[in-house]
Amino acid sequence: MAILSSSGLTVTFGGKNAVESLDLKVEQGQLVGLIGPNGAGKTTTIDALTGFVPARGVVTFDGKEIESQSSTQRARGGLGRTWQSSELFDDLTILENLQVAAERVTVGGFIRDLFKPRNDDVSELMAILASLDLDHSAHLLPTELSHGQRKLVGVARSLAAKPKVLLMDEPAAGLDTEESQELGTRIRGLVDGGLSVLLIDHDMGLVLTICDYLYVLDFGQLIAEGTPAEIRADEKVIGAYLGQRHAEGENDG
């Protein structure tokens, strides 16, 4: 059974459906792409899956229906996400950003910390940072990093929570071609290591090369799904999305 799936997922904003009865599946250990033009409803889909916008339909994660869970509960259950605009905690250092996601607070621990704060072990978190070439920035503040690096910190922070499924919203935006290819390789590596990922990205070259399976949205509707090869050949996709992208002179596969 799929580790994450939705059926009939619908999100309405002011009478307009931003996502309309979407059926989507992420299998264990699979890298699934979610693509579509601007405003297609990709971010809204992630928001709905993680509980950040009210949605109708059924969402199943790790064998349980999770619609009634809050976003915090879903995150704790292992449903991780990153944000299109990184959304880091600006008052905390990069390492502290990761610590927030990795550590849980208990009343007992809190009372102990009042008298003597623990020195939490950060070696695992430093390893995550190192794997994204961010270890030199561990003690910097987010505002001291470039936009691309901030996006990477967002990825590192979501990894720090040890998610079972990770939903990534344009992690490569802001990176140059070489960097985004490198990131793609890393994401592929994570998936090969057992993580399941739903990846949104506008870089078609990247998505079509690394994903196992793809969903294509337009105006909140699913217009195609299939393997990269099938998507490449799909008339509707070319019409709605690839054509437009080609015309804009962006990267293609």
Add this chain to the structure above:
Amino acid sequence: MTTSSSTRSWATPGRIAAIIAALLGVVLLVLIFTNVNQTQALFLGLGVGALIAAIALSVTLNYQGSGVVNFAAGAIAMYGGYVYYGLRVNGQLFLPPLPNPLAPIEGIVHLAGNKSFNLPNIPVFITLAHPGAGSSSFGTIIRQPAMPVWLALLISAGVLAILGLLFHLLIFRPLRNAPVLAKVVASVGLFIIMQAIVVLRFTSSAKAVTSILPTSPTHLPRGVTLPSDQLYLVGIVVLVTLGLWALFRYTRFGLATRAAAENEKGAIVLGYSPDFLAGVNWVASTVLAGMFGILAAAINQSLDPITITLLIVPALAASLLGRFNSFIVTMLAGLGIGMLSSWIQYLSGQSWFPKAGGQPIPGLTQALPFVIIIIVLVLRGKSLPTRGSVETVKLPFAPRARGAVPTSLIGGVAVAVILFVTSPDWRLAIVNSLVGVVICLSLVVLTGYVGQISLMQMALAGISGFTLSKIADAHHIPFPFGPILGAVAAVAVGLIAGVPALRVRGVNLAVVTFAAAVTIEQMVFANPAWSGLKGAIVAPPRLFGLKFGPNDSWSKLFGGGEGLLPNPWFGVFCLVVVILLILAVVNIRSSRVGRHMLAVRANERAAAAAGVSVSGTKILAFGVAAFIAGLGGALSGYRFGSVTADYFGAIPSMLFLAFAYLGGISSVSGAVVGGIIVSGGILTTFMSHVLGIPETYTLFLAGLGLITMAIFNPKGVAGALRDSGHAIKGRLGRGTTPKADAEAEAGVHAKVGA
């Protein structure tokens, strides 16, 4: 931001309608089933209801125009009343205290010992007309008004319009991209300033005001008789509401304001700058509140600095019912609350009404808006509609304190020595400051670390003090357990008030806690059953036979003999408590909880996605803050030997937010600075004893400082000191700034990696 989803969630109009229906239902029931006296009482609430409605409309207008929840709307109404009063009775327009360039010279001469030296002062009044008969000198009671009603009203309206414009240009425009926290803080500063100015110019005693509208009795059905001015006032507020409704519905200007409230780009598309819209709405809301203040004072025939000011609480309840966007619902709710309050007032005069200490239970009219606010928040489960503006100004950085243990030990020893060698005045000042530090620390945890505003910290301190006096002392609970019991009581009361607000996003906590503070002040602190004339007595602390109350006698360490009171050992006791709390708050910042708190403060969505329980973290912070405030309350109980209503309560709670913010809300060192500047503390003692600046200016300066800080330097005094400290160190080439630190570290890593 989930702006549009929340503004559009008229999804629960049913619930709001239910509350309004309930309000009106009670009114109706009273009408049907009760006698003429009760009906009469109900309708006598129309006048105050109209004023509540007007203040609430002003609040809603401000919120639509500039995203500010204006706690000063009631103070503006009160201020308007005084502008009119000054003009009509004395023919004088009063001015706020203005900076006098000669004052520092005067101060220095005073410092040099020549206290009689006086330079010219800036005028406090501009005289526009002279009273018809008798002397025109200030202070004498003058029967003949100096100015005709229409002229005084006209000039007042002009003054209010200018004030509104100034509020916009000087305070809220600079804050337009600031976090909600800074905006609320600025409006609290405005509240404090307006009240302080009026007290400085007119004293705090009530003034008699003559009526403006015709007062002839009007006979209504069912034998109800009302002075007609009340009905006129209702008529005016209904007309204003309909006018606003039409303006916002049918004109481009109104549409643009509504659009701007959702998304500032929307207004630009309609051809208006959001800035212009905010300015116009500020002028309109200030004139609206101020003019109704004038009319309402005339109906009450009395004017004082506090009554109208505190109508902000029921007004906020009405605005909340109107979701800060519906003028009509807001107006109806305002009238309804006014009527119910008046009815409750009437009932409490009946013989069967439950009594406390021989008097009817006080404060029920204050409790009404509090209960309504809580119900709305619980039912709604969703925040105020947030405005879609970009927050580019950040909250003050919350640094990790370094070397807190040695610093506080050295500082502690120094203060302890000073306690033993200074005169009683200064010793008292230090003790007051130490108590102040405790309250400021509680705000550092809640407001500094989590970004939630509480306007009830002093009320919580008072709850603890009263518990210490009435429960712990009465049952002979010994020293360390009494204050702890008090602090636990503060936590319990705080959580009852705070939890409904903390579950939802936005500035709700500020609204709820202010309503709670007013209610607690009236129901508990001013309750004759609990506080006699002298307040509630607190027995001095004793531990293992040691007596360290402020009025316990003590022998001088060197030279022997009895020392003057207060007992410095009490100061040492406060000092120990302060140091322990400082270290605990420093530890919170550098522990897991502290990181979670700052994460919640920075970005609630991202915190939730990182698995942080946002409401859990806020509730924990609120509980910790209440506990700390409770300890502060116990200390001040010991300090005065009693707890009284005027030391705790709503306005002191606001003031303490001001002190904490001025000191630096997001750091422990800020709390220490905050303690130094509290009224009666080290700074005000310095000002009054050394510079000769009267204590009455403290409030004015606190309010002014609060606004200035909110705009220019959210890091507070402590942050500014830290920055200049870093700058100096940097220039000296020794220590480094945190940024340079981190870079240096990064450099090291890079080398290791290479």
